[in-house]
């Protein structure tokens with residue numbers, strides 16, 4: 001059977017994966033490892049937060065597992081931290097993971113993780129040690145919005161990689177009901193930060209309306225700015241302020257998606273009121 005994925009050689013000499021069905025390349029500009037390092041590992045301060053955490057395990061949600069570039073890069077950076085890491089990866093297909101495992105040598109980042117990746121494909125769960133880390137890795141193979149709505153328990157995360165396809169192509173992964181459901185899965189007593197590659201106004205208004213504190217995220221080499229959100233303001237270094245709110249109120253593409261259908265619209269009256277009343281914009 002022909003694969004639905006293909007290897008792509010990027011201009012900077014790295015190799016990534018392209019979904020032929022979706023017409024989207026994973027990590028298209030700076031490559032998988034550099035993007036994972038800048039956007040998720042460094043920006044979320046994973047190593048520093050994990051090293052001082054006194055919880056029995058550190059829980060990391062990996063939304064859009066894909067080919068596991070984000071997860072394997074994080075594991076390499078966290079190898080020196082003695083502790084327990086629970087990785088909860090979400091995707092409705094394990095085919096990109098299978099493809100990446102089969103092309104481990106060309107891609108590079110799966111090398112050394114072929115065993116856990118194989119076990120995840122077979123059993124949707126595995127445990128292994130990586131340096132000083134004791135890792136439990138589970139795959140939630142389901143439509144992510146549906147999985148959030150289902151009653152099955154999920155451990156509350158300390159950090160979230162949010163790496164779906166773009167809102168225009170993958171609107172079901174960017175709706176307000178989805179992010180409300182995600183926020184409801186957080187433990188209010190467990191600070192959690194979420195990073196994602198988009199800086200779109202529509203994404204940021206959605207996160208704010210779902211209950212997050214939202215800030216500008218670091219540049220990644222591909223994007224001048226990304227987005228960092230959290231349930232605890234101390235995790236958001238550069239919170240969006242009055243100037244951003246002013247621009248959002250004037251934007252023609254700011255209203256959160258209620259349904260999984262992409263469309264662009266200015267903020268509704270209800271959204272305007274909710275944003276103006278958000279705790280983030282109340283400070284002096």
Ligand SMILES: C[S@@+](CC[C@H](N)C(=O)[O-])C[C@H]1O[C@@H](n2cnc3c(N)ncnc32)[C@H](O)[C@@H]1O
Nearest residue numbers: 064065066067068069070091092143144163165
């Ligand atoms: C950009 S790729 C992720 C790349 C990945 N993080 C990596 O490191 O290789 C987006 C992923 O989101 C998944 N996805 C898209 N819509 C989804 C949905 N409704 N439910 C679950 N996963 C979804 C796709 O199958 C795809 O693997």
